[in-house]
Amino acid sequence: MKLGFLVDLSLCMGCKGCEVSCKVENEVPIGMWRLRVKYVDVGTFPEAKRTFTPLRCNHCESAPCERICPVSALHYLENGIVNVDKERCIGCAGCVMACPYGAIYIDPETNSADKCTYCAHRVAGGMMPACVVACPVEANIFGDLDDPTSNISKYIMEHQGDVKVRKPEKNTHPKHFYVGGGEVNLNPLASERIEGYNLFNKITHLKHIGGH
Amino acid sequence: MVEHAHAATQAVVTLDVALPGIVWGWMITLNMWAKSIGTGVILVGVYLLKKYGDRVASVKTSMPVVSFIFLNIFLLFTLLDLHHPFRMLNIFLHPHWTSAITVGAWLATILTGIIFVMAAGRLLHKLDDEPFNRLMWAAFIFAIPVTLYTATILGEAAARELWQTPTELFQMAMAAFIGGSATYLILGVGDQNVKRDLGIVLAVSASLSLIVYLGEYYFGAMKAEEVAATIAFVKEGGAYHTMFWVGQTLGYILPIVLVIFGLRTKSSSLLALASVLALAGLWIAKHVWLVIPQLMNLS
Numbered sequence: 001m002k003l004g005f006l007v008d009l010s011l012c013m014g015c016k017g018c019e020v021s022c023k024v025e026n027e028v029p030i031g032m033w034r035l036r037v038k039y040v041d042v043g044t045f046p047e048a049k050r051t052f053t054p055l056r057c058n059h060c061e062s063a064p065c066e067r068i069c070p071v072s073a074l075h076y077l078e079n080g081i082v083n084v085d086k087e088r089c090i091g092c093a094g095c096v097m098a099c100p101y102g103a104i105y106i107d108p109e110t111n112s113a114d115k116c117t118y119c120a121h122r123v124a125g126g127m128m129p130a131c132v133v134a135c136p137v138e139a140n141i142f143g144d145l146d147d148p149t150s151n152i153s154k155y156i157m158e159h160q161g162d163v164k165v166r167k168p169e170k171n172t173h174p175k176h177f178y179v180g181g182g183e184v185n186l187n188p189l190a191s192e193r194i195e196g197y198n199l200f201n202k203i204t205h206l207k208h209i210g211g212h
Numbered sequence: 213m214v215e216h217a218h219a220a221t222q223a224v225v226t227l228d229v230a231l232p233g234i235v236w237g238w239m240i241t242l243n244m245w246a247k248s249i250g251t252g253v254i255l256v257g258v259y260l261l262k263k264y265g266d267r268v269a270s271v272k273t274s275m276p277v278v279s280f281i282f283l284n285i286f287l288l289f290t291l292l293d294l295h296h297p298f299r300m301l302n303i304f305l306h307p308h309w310t311s312a313i314t315v316g317a318w319l320a321t322i323l324t325g326i327i328f329v330m331a332a333g334r335l336l337h338k339l340d341d342e343p344f345n346r347l348m349w350a351a352f353i354f355a356i357p358v359t360l361y362t363a364t365i366l367g368e369a370a371a372r373e374l375w376q377t378p379t380e381l382f383q384m385a386m387a388a389f390i391g392g393s394a395t396y397l398i399l400g401v402g403d404q405n406v407k408r409d410l411g412i413v414l415a416v417s418a419s420l421s422l423i424v425y426l427g428e429y430y431f432g433a434m435k436a437e438e439v440a441a442t443i444a445f446v447k448e449g450g451a452y453h454t455m456f457w458v459g460q461t462l463g464y465i466l467p468i469v470l471v472i473f474g475l476r477t478k479s480s481s482l483l484a485l486a487s488v489l490a491l492a493g494l495w496i497a498k499h500v501w502l503v504i505p506q507l508m509n510l511s
Binding site for chain 1: 232313
């Protein structure tokens with residue numbers, strides 16, 4: 001079994017239901033995220049378009065975070081999920097430095113590394129990840145990549161040529177795919193990030209991370 | 213208004229979470245800086261002892277003592293930077309050998325143990341030449357990977373394109389030679405010939421380090437967009453532009469000039485001044501290089 005994730009960006013409407021459900025399910029502290037939906041505006045009025053991109057851990061097959069972790073706090077499960085053992089983590093932040101997708105944070109409450117685990121605890125009980133359940137348009141597709149009859153495998157087969165991963169040049173072999181997205185969705189350097197410019201707040205940087 | 217400020221082909225982030233700040237900060241810089249001195253005094257010290265023998269007899273004591281002090285500063289700040297310092301034990305109880313952090317921690321612990329025996333033995337006058345030499349060579353062998361392993365950690369930090377293991381290996385080695393030679397010059401070890409050698413080691417190491425930094429500064433952006441985005445933080449108008457050049461000037465350019473004049477005029481004080489500047493600049497240069505990749509948004 002090799003569990004994977006696919007987001008159909010042509011369906012995602014940026015409601016942030018997945019983001020909120022993840023926060024609730026995993027008790028993610030304020031200011032931190034395991035999953036976030038990023039809005040990027042393209043073009044100029046009146047021809048402007050808004051894109052929505054859910055961003056989470058890619059559960060890479062060759063995960064840099066797992067490789068750099070000095071104590072195996074980040075480890076592979078048999079189903080392919082890259083999991084975190086918060087009790088073993090020493091808080092060196094090596095994984096934060098290693099993840100090319102910026103998907104790992106140091107939890108300010110536990111002082112341990114944390115990230116999306118594809119809701120490993122739910123999956124172990126036969127349930128879907130919280131974000132999959134919460135999505136009103138079924139833009140999140142989760143399943144076994146080794147099973148050709150699974151929804152995700154079928155979706156990938158049906159959308160050949162339009163299936164992308166983030167930063168393929170990093171050779172991490174992500175198991176998180178996107179359909180219907182472009183450079184603006186998947187490459188953080190393809191969009192400008194104006195300091196202090198945000199729809200609902202002006203907090204653009206966290207000065208204080210973790211226990212220091 | 214942003215909608216009038218950008219061409220149709222450009223994209224602007226309009227809603228996102230806050231980006232993390234600097235995760236590896238001054239403590240990690242201090243860790244690398246202290247390690248450069250702690251291992252450098254061994255590497256340079258062995259050279260001095262092999263070449264000059266009894267003419268630098270004081271090195272037999274100063275080498276392990278200074279090394280022990282700086283290796284402990286390095287280990288202390290490594291520990292303090294951890295969010296769970298007491299769980300450091302897990303590196304020994306649950307080692308994960310693909311991690312350069314693990315390999316480095318084990319090697320540094322062994323080296324510190326050897327250096328402790330050498331320092332204690334010399335200070336208590338209980339270490340004869342024969343066991344000292346054996347321990348010295350063991351320390352020399354361990355000092356090489358301990359000097360270099362941080363470059364592998366930076367390489368394993370796959371998110372930060374700027375940190376390439378080959379260039380970082382070279383920079384770590386040069387930093388150790390700068391740290392070692394500068395420390396002995398500040399301590400005033402040896403006669404004019406010894407100081408000339410130390411001055412040459414300092415100036416050559418500083419020159420080579422400067423060349424690599426400037427090479428990355430001017431040409432690093434050619435092959436990777438992430439490097440280009442990172443280098444932008446030290447290029448004209450970048451947040452760390454001034455600090456970068458202060459580091460390069462204090463750490464490399466001025467010491468090179470001062471060593472040249474110091475050797476010409478046989479001035480120990482000029483060499484000592486070059487050494488102090490080199491150590492200060494080394495910290496600044498390393499800090500800038502550590503911080504700038506962390507300013508870039510990864511997702």
